[in-house]
Amino acid sequence: MSQTATAEQSHPLTRQFALFAGFVVVAAGVLLMALYKEIAADDLNDMAERSNSAVARVFSNVVWDSHAGFLTTAHFLTADAIRAHPETLAIRKSVLTKMRNLSILKIKIYDLNGLTVFSTDPQQIGEDKSGYEGFLAARIGSAASELTYRERFSAFEQVVENRDVLSSYVPITSASGAIEGVLEVYYDVTDLLTAVRQRQYVLEAVVGGTFLLLYLLLILTVWRSEKRSHRHHRQNLELARAAARAEEANRMKSEFLATMSHELRTPLNAILGFSEILKAQLPSVKGEATTRDYADSIWSSGRLLLNIVDDVLDMSKVESGALELKTAVFDPHDLVRACIKQVENQALAEGVSLDAEVADGLPVAFGDERRIKQVLLNLLSNGIKFTPAGGRVRLSVSGNDADELVFTTSDTGIGIEAADIEKVLSPFGQVESSYARRFGGTGLGLTIAKSLVEMHGGGLSLESQPGKGTTVSFNLPAPEREADIAPLAMPA
Numbered sequence: 296m297s298q299t300a301t302a303e304q305s306h307p308l309t310r311q312f313a314l315f316a317g318f319v320v321v322a323a324g325v326l327l328m329a330l331y332k333e334i335a336a337d338d339l340n341d342m343a344e345r346s347n348s349a350v351a352r353v354f355s356n357v358v359w360d361s362h363a364g365f366l367t368t369a370h371f372l373t374a375d376a377i378r379a380h381p382e383t384l385a386i387r388k389s390v391l392t393k394m395r396n397l398s399i400l401k402i403k404i405y406d407l408n409g410l411t412v413f414s415t416d417p418q419q420i421g422e423d424k425s426g427y428e429g430f431l432a433a434r435i436g437s438a439a440s441e442l443t444y445r446e447r448f449s450a451f452e453q454v455v456e457n458r459d460v461l462s463s464y465v466p467i468t469s470a471s472g473a474i475e476g477v478l479e480v481y482y483d484v485t486d487l488l489t490a491v492r493q494r495q496y497v498l499e500a501v502v503g504g505t506f507l508l509l510y511l512l513l514i515l516t517v518w519r520s521e522k523r524s525h526r527h528h529r530q531n532l533e534l535a536r537a538a539a540r541a542e543e544a545n546r547m548k549s550e551f552l553a554t555m556s557h558e559l560r561t562p563l564n565a566i567l568g569f570s571e572i573l574k575a576q577l578p579s580v581k582g583e584a585t586t587r588d589y590a591d592s593i594w595s596s597g598r599l600l601l602n603i604v605d606d607v608l609d610m611s612k613v614e615s616g617a618l619e620l621k622t623a624v625f626d627p628h629d630l631v632r633a634c635i636k637q638v639e640n641q642a643l644a645e646g647v648s649l650d651a652e653v654a655d656g657l658p659v660a661f662g663d664e665r666r667i668k669q670v671l672l673n674l675l676s677n678g679i680k681f682t683p684a685g686g687r688v689r690l691s692v693s694g695n696d697a698d699e700l701v702f703t704t705s706d707t708g709i710g711i712e713a714a715d716i717e718k719v720l721s722p723f724g725q726v727e728s729s730y731a732r733r734f735g736g737t738g739l740g741l742t743i744a745k746s747l748v749e750m751h752g753g754g755l756s757l758e759s760q761p762g763k764g765t766t767v768s769f770n771l772p773a774p775e776r777e778a779d780i781a782p783l784a785m786p787a
Contacts, residue, residue, distance in 0.1 A: 309518045316513055320506045328499055335491045336442065342487075358404075359467055359476065362386055366404060366476060369412040374421025377412060383420070386413055400450040400460060401481040404467075405430060407474070416449050424479075429464035433477040439464045442484070450481075459485045566593065613746045620663040620750055624774070627660045627692050627700060628653050634671045635690065638679060646684030647706075649675075654693045660700055661774035662751045667702075670744040674704040674767050677740060682708035682764070698773040699753070705766040711759040720745055720757065744769075 359366065365382040377383055390402055404413040409425025424430045432439040440463040448455050461484045467476040570593040573586070612618035635651050642649040660667070671690065678688040686707040693701050711719060720741050745755045748769040759765035 309514065309521050316510055320510045324499075324503060324506055327502055328495070331495060331498060335495070358386055358389055361389075363475065366412050367406060370406055370408055370410045378417050378420050383413060383417075387415065390415060398483040398486075399480060400448060400455065400458070400483050401479075403479040405477040405479070407434065407476060409434075412476075427464075429462070429479070430477055433464035433466045434474065436466050436474060438466070448481075455483075457485075458483055459488045613743065613750075618750070620666060622662050623664065624659050624661050625664040627657055630660065630664060630668060630671070631690060631692060634668060634675060637672060638675045641676065642679050642688060645679055645682070647679050647682045648687045649679070649689075650687070651690040651692075653691070657692065657694050657700060658698050658773055660771060662771055663747075666747045667751070667771065670747050670769065671702060671704070673740045673744045678704055678706035678708060678765065682706045686764075695770065697770075700771040700773075701768060702771065703766065703768040705764060707764040710761040710763050710765055711757075712761055713759075716757055716759060741767075 362382050362385070365380070369377050369380075372380065386404075401415050402413075403411055403415075403419065405424055406412050409423055409427070409430055411420055411422040411424060414420050429439040429441065440461055442459065442461050445458050445460050446456060448458055448460060461482045463480050463482065465478045465480065466474045467478050469475050573593075631651050631653050635649060639649055675688060675690060682688055688704070688706045688708075691703045691705075693703070695701055741757075748755045748771075752772045753770040755767065755769040757765065757767050
């Protein structure tokens with residue numbers, strides 16, 4: 296395919312706009328020129344009619360007043376008698392004297408019956424013009440004009456050729472305003488029309504050039520816009536492809552992590568089980584490293600590795616949308632007691648005080664209790680882990696105006712810089728500090744907690760100041776239907 300054909304196919308909007316705009320521009324130009332010609336012709340007619348009306352007034356004052364008696368009774372004579380009459384010769388002499396230096400080519404005078412009682416062309420004397428529209432219009436007081444092109448025309452004293460002639464029928468009125476006759480004047484407008492045409496050519500050139508420039512600018516604008524649109528479209532396609540590739544890679548990664556996590560859990564469970572048996576069966580000798588101590592180390596390391604595997608597995612489920620909630624009603628008091636009991640040994644080992652407070656009159660909790668417990672254990676473990684000995688970790692549960700449960704964990708630990716809060720809430724995000732690096736971890740705990748809360752329809756927020764501690768809160772929305780809380784039997 297040639298480059299020209301390719302360019303045309305790549306810019307269909309520009310091509311269509313060029314055709315449409317070209318048609319509009321040509322149509323507008325033609326319409327404008329036609330309008331100008333019509334206006335110019337009307338102006339020319341008005342000017343000629345005013346001039347011919349002035350000539351008619353001259354004849355009314357000079358010729359008609361002097362020869363009215365003859366002109367109004369000439370219809371009683373034959374055409375030859377009128378031509379040879381002394382009055383006709385006198386009128387002709389008067390007309391030639393007064394009109395010789397004007398652009399008047401011919402003058403005719405009609406009586407009220409339409410008879411040509413005088414003409415600068417004697418052969419036309421005696422003609423009947425009573426049926427002509429121009430005469431009839433002037434007969435009732437309205438001037439009428441017609442513009443024609445004459446290849447050959449008999450003027451006052453000569454024959455002229457190739458002239459533009461404007462003929463006007465003008466009423467001749469007396470001093471009292473009564474119409475006494477009709478004057479027809481042939482006015483030479485050739486020079487005027489030539490000037491009008493010249494102005495028209497200049498106007499056409501200016502308008503045409505302006506329209507052409509505007510047309511080209513519009514084409515250029517549309518072409519650039521379409522080119523930019525095509526570029527954006529290609530970029531969007533590339534972004535869509537990249538997003539699809541990233542989504543596919545993320546899906547494959549999640550599937551791989553899920554498979555890997557399941558594969559790791561099997562040997563880890565065996566390691567933990569056998570090390571637990573060894574710990575129970577082997578004696579411990581104070582002050583000496585025994586096989587029991589080794590078994591205890593194996594169990595602790597295996598347990599840590601299993602927690603990491605569980606975090607990776609949960610994260611992969613969240614990202615792939617495979618994690619499902621098993622919602623039901625549960626007692627927030629029992630949940631808090633279970634969480635505190637599970638982390639109290641960790642707090643004792645770290646020298647951190649641990650307490651909890653549950654407000655009275657709270658609504659029932661609705662959600663996946665195991666996952667909410669996972670969130671709380673994660674937050675409590677983090678609080679204990681990052682609080683130096685002698686510090687305090689607290690868990691509180693309260694309600695809000697929306698009948699939601701609000702869980703809050705607070706500690707007096709090392710805290711987090713404001714700039715790092717977003718980082719710790721993102722997958723694998725960890726704060727770089729010597730204290731934080733002592734504990735390692737995957738950096739998935741807070742991200743999983745936040746995702747689990749949002750899956751319940753709630754939101755998690757974190758506030759922290761370096762050296763003063765961290766407070767994490769999340770809300771658990773109330774059940775949407777009253778039927779959801781029916782199965783719960785609160786203890787007496």
